[in-house]
Amino acid sequence: xxxxxxxxxxxxxxxxxxxxxxxxxxxHLKSYLAGDKTLAHFTPKPQYTGGVPGHLYGGAVASLxxxxxxxxxxxxxxxxxxxxxxxxxxxxxxxxxxxxxKYIAPTPMDVELTIAGELISIEGRKxxxxxxxxxxDKLCAEAEMLAxxxx
Amino acid sequence: xxxxxxxxxxxxxxxxxxxxxxxxxxxHLKSYLAGDKTLAHFTPKPQYTGGVPGHLYGGAVASLxxxxxxxxxxxxxxxxxxxxxxxxxxxxxxxxxxxxxKYIAPTPMDVELTIAGELISIEGRKxxxxxxxxxxDKLCAEAEMLAxxxx
Numbered sequence: 056x057x058x059x060x061x062x063x064x065x066x067x068x069x070x071x072x073x074x075x076x077x078x079x080x081x082x083h084l085k086s087y088l089a090g091d092k093t094l095a096h097f098t099p100k101p102q103y104t105g106g107v108p109g110h111l112y113g114g115a116v117a118s119l120x121x122x123x124x125x126x127x128x129x130x131x132x133x134x135x136x137x138x139x140x141x142x143x144x145x146x147x148x149x150x151x152x153x154x155x156x157k158y159i160a161p162t163p164m165d166v167e168l169t170i171a172g173e174l175i176s177i178e179g180r181k182x183x184x185x186x187x188x189x190x191x192d193k194l195c196a197e198a199e200m201l202a203x204x205x206x
Numbered sequence: 207x208x209x210x211x212x213x214x215x216x217x218x219x220x221x222x223x224x225x226x227x228x229x230x231x232x233x234h235l236k237s238y239l240a241g242d243k244t245l246a247h248f249t250p251k252p253q254y255t256g257g258v259p260g261h262l263y264g265g266a267v268a269s270l271x272x273x274x275x276x277x278x279x280x281x282x283x284x285x286x287x288x289x290x291x292x293x294x295x296x297x298x299x300x301x302x303x304x305x306x307x308k309y310i311a312p313t314p315m316d317v318e319l320t321i322a323g324e325l326i327s328i329e330g331r332k333x334x335x336x337x338x339x340x341x342x343d344k345l346c347a348e349a350e351m352l353a354x355x356x357x
Contacts, residue, residue, distance in 0.1 A: 064257065067258065068257040068258055069257065070255050070256070070257055070258065070259050071255065071256050071257045071263050072253060072254045072255060072256075072263045072265070072266065073263055073264075073265050075255075075257060078253065078255065079253075080253035081253065102223060102229065102230075102231035102232065103223045104221050104222065104223060104226075104229065105221070105222050105223075105301075106215065106219040106220065106221055106222045106226060106299055106301075107218065107219055107221065108221050112222050112223045112224055112269070112273075113224075113269070113272040113273075113276075113301070113302045113305070114223070114224045114265065114266070114268055114269020114270070114272045114273060115223065115265070115269070117265055117268035117269065117272065117305065117307075118263070118264070118265020118266070118268065118269065119265070121264040121265045121268060122263075122264075122265060125264075148257055150256075150257075150264070150309070151264045151307075151309050152308070152309055153306070153307065153308050153309065154264070154268065154306075154307045154309070155304070155305075155306040155307075156268075156302075156304065156305045156306075156307075157303070157304050158301070158302050158303055158304065158305070
């Protein structure tokens with residue numbers, strides 16, 4: 056059973072509404088390594104609708120990309136110096152400096168969404184990640200993130 | 207008493223989790239015209255923390271900018287052909303095509319945040335808006351949005 060990247064965050068940094076295991080009210084998004092990419096799956100609840108019921112609101116799209124992106128940045132940076140992620144890994148939390156989101160198509164609800172990440176570049180503490188959010192074969196949004204490691 | 211831009215959306219488009227009056231579980235963000243700019247105020251509840259308690263999670267920052275931005279776009283576009291917004295206005299809903307967010311400083315919680323918008327340009331159905339999110343005098347995030355009017 057693979058461990059989620061967010062479950063390797065130190066307890067002090069595990070409270071995010073979107074992806075923190077210690078946030079009782081949150082979404083608990085879980086991101087996993089998949090080869091040289093990262094993947095997360097999420098099915099939004101009906102209250103997170105946009106203006107027209109049946110489609111996810113734009114802020115939730117950005118939230119999923121953001122939480123998965125910082126997890127991806129943490130994992131890609133960790134794997135520069137380690138061979139794999141394990142239960143005992145100490146992973147460095149990364150925070151978003153910039154998130155550029157393109158909304159390509161309305162994101163449906165009541166279906167499982169897939170959020171994917173791949174590494175663009177690492178320079179010191181700065182990690183650039185390319186992100187996509189899809190519903191089945193339909194690409195709904197893509198984003199480029201600049202994340203920075205927290206000392 | 208000034209009316210909020212979101213309260214002029216048609217009933218069919220009033221369900222957004224972030225700003226829809228018809229979403230019982232949502233945040234009900236209210237954006238107002240203020241001279242040639244737009245303003246909204248919002249105080250996040252504690253569960254919307256980021257990784258470290260006491261600061262707003264990144265997705266919520268993006269959500270507030272997104273909801274305020276589409277409201278701003280709707281108002282700026284409406285005012286091209288009308289002198290003011292009134293209860294009887296029929297305003298055209300705008301959706302986000304692109305949202306580029308810079309996270310400048312951590313956003314504190316349990317304080318009233320101010321989200322402001324100003325018009326960059328309008329070309330046909332495409333409206334560009336410059337957005338900021340501040341806590342008192344502290345600028346926490348800024349964004350540029352491209353929004354498109356829904357026919």
